[in-house]
Amino acid sequence: MSDPKHTRVLIIGSGPAGYTAAVYASRAMLEPVLVQGIQPGGQLTITTEVENWPGETEVQGPELMVKMEAHAKAMGAEVIADHIQSLDLGQRPFTAQGDSGTTYTADAVILATGAQAKWLGLPSEEKFKGFGVSACATCDGFFYRGQDVVVVGGGNTAVEEALFLTNFASKVTLIHRRDSLRSEKIMQERLFKNPKVEILWNHQLEEVVGEDNPLGVEAVRAKNVKTGDIIEIPCKGAFIAIGHAPASELVKDQLELHSGGYVKVKPGTTETSVPGVFAAGDLTDHVYRQAVTSAGMGCMAALDAERWLAEQDAP
The missing domain is CATH 3.50.50.60 (FAD/NAD(P)-binding domain)
Incomplete structure (x- = not known):
């Protein structure tokens, strides 16, 4: 078995929240690793016209996600086509196991696994x-x-x-x-x-x-x-077409959840009940559930992770 792949920040999920987190984490020189999951790009890849993305009167969902992935890569994020099947948040570094057989370890984790059809x-x-x-x-x-x-x-x-x-x-x-x-x-x-x-x-x-x-x-x-x-x-x-449920199976017994499975975060932040683990996008948002709000939370998660890691590194 190969050695574990370690990163400062492991981002799980590849919708607007995940890719935006990757952009900001990369700009913070954290060299993030993003694992895309079963559906790279998330729900927007099965959406046609998107008419409410700022700056775009109309854009195809899959096209928007291709652009976001390219942006994350251009900033320096490592984007991996794999699916996380298990995640251990019991001790640091956190450990995740991919379907590919790869073991990922991380000092901080950003969860952006989104939601699935009901x-x-x-x-x-x-x-x-x-x-x-x-x-x-x-x-x-x-x-x-x-x-x-x-x-x-x-x-x-x-x-x-x-x-x-x-x-x-x-x-x-x-x-x-x-x-x-x-x-x-x-x-x-x-x-x-x-x-x-x-x-x-x-x-x-x-x-x-x-x-x-x-x-x-x-x-x-x-x-x-x-x-x-x-x-x-x-x-x-x-x-x-009766909506979506948060994809929180990975963490249902490890993080505090609410409102039918959404990951609970500290108000005004993306901090979860486990220090060093952050959540963004539809996984935690049961109110707005929009691509633009997911992207905003992805930004917040990366900044929260950067600050938290800086505090851990401080003497």
Whole structure:
């Protein structure tokens, strides 16, 4: 086995928070190592148009993340394509184990693992995952050209997915369990004006129906939450868009969490319950959850780590 790879600052995750932390840590001459994870670039790599990134009227999500990665590398950060499968925060230096077999040790850790799509937990949903059931319209929408699809949810994620799918599908039915949407008003206006979209209010998804050989979705069944009546909606694709959950599995038994798994930080900082461990981005933010706020927290985490390391080095 090779010797452990040591760094002053180990950054775990590669979305806006991780890459921004890498830029600032590099400028502080900390020579950070950033481990990208399973989805390099994070959620923005499965987003199309980004219209709220300062300085860019419109930019493609994947393009923005390629630029951020290049920026981090140009500043001197070492970016590694690996996935951290375990992390020991019990003693310093902190130790992380990668899927590649590499052991990483670090004087400080910045966690920027982001969030992952939520699922409804239905047996039929699980059965057809990858065979008509998806949580990523930008990944799979192309496969439904000229087909009818449904989207489940009522927030920004659901409206974004539904609008994107109108580029391919012949009809998009949005199923929402309430009688109003939670998404931004400007997005709601776009949705309501789109002739391809139909909204099924006060309904929740009960079952995905399809063929077994080969596996494929044929319809979904939705229940009226007020009357209990069940209706069947023919479709070839079902997109679950009910939000995201923080990717805190690595630290769930080591750091203080709150609000369903988000890493808790000291107010006004990125400091976690373990000195020398910092958290930024969607992993800790259950309120704003924006790319720009994640980037801002990445900056904060690098500066917090720099100050903390300086205090440890002081005589």
